[in-house]
Amino acid sequence: MTQLISSEIDQRIENDHRTTAATFLGWPRNEIFRDVIGGGQADFNASIGHLSGDDRALLYAKYNQGRHLDELRHAFARLLGDHGNIARPTVVDLGCGPFTAGLSFAASLGPQEPFRYFGVDRATSMLSLGALLAERAREYGAFHPQTTCWFGDDLGRVDFGPARGEWTLVVASYLLASPTIDVGLLVASILTAVSSIGPGPAAVFYTNSANRNADAKYPTFRDALMQGGFELAVDDVERFADTNKSPKDVHYALLYRPAKTTIQMKGRTNEVAKA
Known part of the structure; x- marks a missing residue:
């Protein structure tokens, strides 16, 4: 799973021509969580500035998905352990x-x-x-x-x-x-x-x-x-x-x-x- 996220999320963002040392996809990194993904509750069908809905979904995965994957994997392991x-x-x-x-x-x-x-x-x-x-x-x-x-x-x-x-x-x-x-x-x-x-x-x-x-x-x-x-x-x-x-x-x-x-x-x- 780590390799999958690295190749399909992290590398796609890093290799995008808009990404710089201070930005992801051309948006300041320290503003993405608040302004682009709205803490995870943004309208991901809508564009914002130069970013499309697809860009926003990709940045959501970059900022939020890792923690949620860890939380759910931990929880599912407990659930499946109880119900083998x-x-x-x-x-x-x-x-x-x-x-x-x-x-x-x-x-x-x-x-x-x-x-x-x-x-x-x-x-x-x-x-x-x-x-x-x-x-x-x-x-x-x-x-x-x-x-x-x-x-x-x-x-x-x-x-x-x-x-x-x-x-x-x-x-x-x-x-x-x-x-x-x-x-x-x-x-x-x-x-x-x-x-x-x-x-x-x-x-x-x-x-x-x-x-x-x-x-x-x-x-x-x-x-x-x-x-x-x-x-x-x-x-x-x-x-x-x-x-x-x-x-x-x-x-x-x-x-x-x-x-x-x-x-x-x-x-x-x-x-x-x-x-």
Whole structure:
């Protein structure tokens, strides 16, 4: 993964003719986090100055993706360690950015196990960069040959195929830090997607900065998922230091819904959770 990020992010920026000793892509380096990527919450479809949306997505990966890769890789290693029987899971990555959760999950699962990945983001630039990184990761041998990746801007339009009984993992990493996110609509779309995928066990994995403002929508998100049949399994703030970046407090939460079984009763079908 380090080699992939170096070649597809760092070297692309360094080799760009606009990059100088004091700039990346012609923008002052000490102003990029604030002015170009808005701390990670910019409109990455829009241009700013001489930078295109694609340029801004690339700079987001340069400034933000490394830490998020470390955080998610650490979290997925813990999750998969607790559930060693996860096989052929479906991963739904909401606000996927440049394939961040996909790269971290692949690194944690290893190339010996296939998975399905669905990345959703409103920014075309992020989807394009994510698809590129997924393609390059496959070339590097990071995936099982049967691993598939899909990218799009609308979770409601995803065709998940026939119902499945394997694990579903929904990732919402830093998504609720967005000031424009509608938590009610988000949770409704998650519940619909999980139901469409199938009756297998499902988990929603949440990460965010522990900063009060960034994390303010979490209680509403948690409560709505619990009303939709999920149980709260993990809810912790951890000082994350397993990175070459500066340590930072990260909020992790895992909400779980057990597998469902279908029972026929007098001409109607009922679904009940497995014990």
